Amino acid sequence: MDKMQLDKHIYQQYDSELEALQTKLLAMGGIVEQQIKDAVNSIENADSDLAEKVIRIEDDVDLREVALDHDCTTVLACRQPTASDLRLVLAVAKMTRDLERMGDEAQKIAKMAISLNQSGAAPGGYEEVRHMGTLVQNMVHNALDAFARFDAIRAVEVARADKQVDREYKSAMRELMTYMMEDPRSISRAMNILWTLRSLERIGDHTRNIAEHIIFLVKGMDVRHKSVSDIESKVKGD
Structure with a gap:
């Protein structure tokens, strides 16, 4: 095999390794996306069996995080990527951590669902959970789509x-505080809904992190701690 053929083979293998990172991240993202959906449904429908499924799946999510971390480390050590390839590996490593933490929050929601089924329904907050759950699920779906397409504009929309998720969370908190003041006996059950809403808000935060990682990947810009308007002007002005 001459040098040209060897180089071609090495580059093809390298490209395959980078594509594998993307594929594995999207597969992990799809599992977490379904996990979030099932967790919210388990609250809405008082479905302990579905909640137990969400909790079990978290083990798979954890294993995928460890495997992807290993793959990213291997590519960094063996290929020493530069420029956009380096940004891809770094972005995948960071997004993997955010996805794992989103899975943790989905697991917390599932545990709240089981607790509510055992102690009785909360006095309110279910509509807020449904609404915030839909918003967050759309964010996650759009973030994964933005990564698959390397679409920085779509990532800005996710951010x-x-x-909106933060606004909904604050509004829902006020509603639930009112329920608890009117009926102190409902406090423990209402707290389960409060923690559920908090987990959804945290999933929104992690999804925004993913959007920022995508912008870094596509544009080479570090937009952490920037306002959405600043991020949008930087992305569109590039």
């Missing part, structure tokens, strides 16, 4: 959606 903007997190602001």
Whole structure:
């Protein structure tokens, strides 16, 4: 095999390794996306069996995180990527951690569902859970789509959606505080809904992180701690 053929073979193998990182991240993202959906449904429908499924799946998510971390480390050590390839590996490593933490929050929601089924329904907050759950699920779906397409504009839209999730969370908190003041006996059950809403808000935060990692990957810009308007102007002005 001459040098040209060897180089071609090495580059093809390298490209395959980078593509494998993307594929594995999207597969992990798909599992977490379904995990979040099932967790919210387990609250809405008082479905302990579905909640137990969400909890079991978290083990698979953890294993995928460890495997992807190993793959990223291997590529960094063996290939010493530069420029956009380096950004891809770093972005995948960071997004993997955010996805794992989103899975942790989905597991917490599932545990709240089981607790509510055992102690009785909360006095309110289910509509807020449904609404916030839908917003967050859309964010996660759009973030994964933005990564698959290397679409920085779509990632900006995901970051903007997190602001709406934060507003909904604050509004829902006020509603539940009212329920608890009116009926102190409902406090323990209402707290389960409060923690559920908090987990959804945290999933929104992690999804925004993923959007920022995508912008870094596509544009080479570090937009952490920037306002959405600043991020949008930087992305569109590039």
